[in-house]
Amino acid sequence: MKKVFGLFLAIIMMASFLVGCTSKNEAKEVDLKEIHSAVKEAFGEDYHPNRELTAEEIENFTGIKEAEIESFIAETPMISVNIDTFMAIKAKENKGSEIEESLEKYRKFLVEESVQYPMNIAKVNAAKVVRHGDYVFFLMLGKLDDRQEATDEERLEFAKAEVQKAEEAINKFFQ
Template sequence: MKKRLPILSLMVALLLAAGCQSAPKADLPALDKVHAAVKTELGEDYFPDRALTAEELETLMGVKAADVESFVAEMPNISMRIDTFIAVRAKAGKGDAVKKALEAYRTFLVEESMQYPMNLAKVNAATVVAHGDDVYFLMLGKMDETSEDVESDDAKAFAEGEVARVKAVVDGFYK
């Protein structure tokens, strides 16, 4: 028993020391759960129906595979629709690089890409949202069928409202 007492004391001391370390960060949400909540929020107005590969994420959006821990990304199969959902959990410390790549992709869409007129408001309303190393690209929402002028302030406000609706769902997971 005398031989076991020092070993038990050492084990208790190690366990106490481990308990005194700083608490781990709060659990991050599973990206697929955030994605599911966005799909639920939009219902039949969620149009992306094709998952993107890591290669497409890098080639099309400029997000380096080496910076990515995990991701969920979808866009439509047909070019007439542009709705896109991208959620990237970057490797530790790589969130800024992923955010920069997705912001550059958004800038490309707004300033250089050719778009169907009906999609202009939604492209301009697209946003990049970052929560630490979790970064989202949101270009989603219902189409405005009330505004005949797709470049009007009303069409822009409608598209911004739809993206804000999705952003609120995403932000809700990080409170």
Template sequence: MRKSVYTICAVSAAALMLNLTACGGSGQKEIAAGTTAAEVTESAAETTTAAEESQASPDLTEILEAVQDAYGEDYLPNTAIDATVLEQTYGIDAGLYEEFVGEMPMISTHVDTFLAVRAKAGEGETVEELLNAYRDSQIEGAMQYPMNLPKFEASQVVRYGDDVYFVMLGAYDDSITGEEELLAFYQTQVQIGLDMIDSFYE
């Protein structure tokens, strides 16, 4: 009789061990599954963030080309703006930007300019201030050909986050003699470029 009791106890103990092992294995599988899900979630979040950053940062060269197409023959800049001109003319040194693209006319009698600057994080406002300071200096203090002063007055500096643009583009019209009418005409010309730029940030 005592032997039977021992046998029953041994069987019960073995069954208990099997249950514990099964529970432990199930728990390990659940933890592993949970870790995998977290990794998938993190990967998806990184992909979403990368896509958002890409969408928020359009290619500056593509924008330049789109602006050129929008103006057609009335797009006059034909000389690339380099880092030296960017710093010496506009006061924007290499510590303020990640990249830029811009063009200006080779002939000094024209002032048409397109400039796009992708500032370093948090420096967009500084670049905007520098471009506005350049614009103001040309309107108030620089010697300009009479036909070019309304162009400067119609020019615009616009900013999208840390992307900053200076736009002074469009056709000339010698048939317009009134100052207000000429300024209004140049403003409509500049707006062509502004609308094209804006379409990349919608």
């Protein structure tokens, strides 16, 4: 009986060790096209990006080199007044943190240094980078808060809730 109990305990400890050693940033294989479709579906008519970005444009905006990317889907609107941007990047193996860092720098640049139309400020400030292992996403999406009486703080909360729709759609693929 003691041997069985000891063996059981050893198995539990080994399982705990293995779970503890796996990175929480590891992610399973997912299809970027399916994620893109889910995000578009989450926004419906309020999904405005309609022009695909090239790898060269991604590098110009974010500094991410094509050699660091395994695959991507990136879109922005054709009309420059609208700033909605969706980037889904599957980084080369173990390059996820580097891609995340580059997208965070890009987000920070937009927030702190870029010139924006007043209607877009809340959306820029609500932009978010989401990472699941080597899958990294830049999200600046959603409906504009067109309430005339809304404060800047209320507009920011509205924009954050819009970005949250995209994040929730993405997170479902990694559960």
